Amino acid sequence: MATSTESAMLRATQAHRLLLSKSESLDWGIAYTSEEFPDLTRANQFREVIIEAGVDFEQVFQAVEAYYAERNLTFHGWAPAMDQDVDPHEAFLTGKGFVRRDEHAMLVREWMDVAIPDDVRVLPARAMRKALDAVLDERLADSSASKQMHDAVVGRLDDASMNGFVAQKAGEAAGYLMFFEVGDIGCVTDIYVRESLRRQGVGTALLDHAMKLSRRLALRIQGARVPKDDAAAVALFEKLGMEPDGTLTEFVRSGS
Secondary structure (H helix, E strand, C coil), X not given: CCCHHHHHHHHHHHHHHCCCCEEEECCCXXXXXXXXXXXXXXXXXXXXXXXXXXXXXXXXXXHHHHHHHCCCCCCCEEEECCCCCXXXXXXXXXXXXXXXXXXXXXXXXXXXXCCCCCCEEEEEHHHCHHHHHHHHHHHCCCCHHHHHHHHXXXXXXXCCCEEEEEEEECCEEEEEEEEEEECCEEEEEEEEECHHHCCCCHHHHHHHHHHHHHHHHCXXXXXXXXXXXXXXXXXXXXXXXXXXXXXXEEEEECCC
């Protein structure tokens, strides 16, 4: 049975995808498609997938591929529904070039007071577009998918449910964070610190800012999806009072 945090982060994920994509229910799950962002993994996914016993995975996979091909798209992600045993999905999808990604569903357990360096400031990204661009330019390689990622981040800043923040260290653009609200749920959907400025309090300042916003808004659940294999990210979220409260598993095409 899913934890309340898993359910909340799943709900936030579904709503966040709809900022980038259209959705349509198919027989085995929900197809998210985006003509605007055809190469963006999070915008083109087959999610909440349920494969009943006796159903042929290959038949389902080919039908989903055909659905996307009709729209000149490729689905880059596959997410089993919460009540599905992920092992059969993994066994099949590995042979199709997909890799498994496990993420902690993290929840604020305690509001922490942390020290922020005097030379780090966190400002609204809407007013700091040039600074945000500078950080994104460093993060993203020169590819069509990266350009679409840039446009997806910047273009959603004006959505009422999305809050973006940029950190400056000694006046230099240092990192950014995106915080998404859906109902009474708040979710950190993205955080990045420039490599040369890591372990200098920038990530802490960004996440602390988001935590304080969440507290002011009196959101019922404040959480995040954090890759299990990213020890530094997990440690940062734990430093700010979050704890793992479940696991969310997805599969993405290798290289996506």
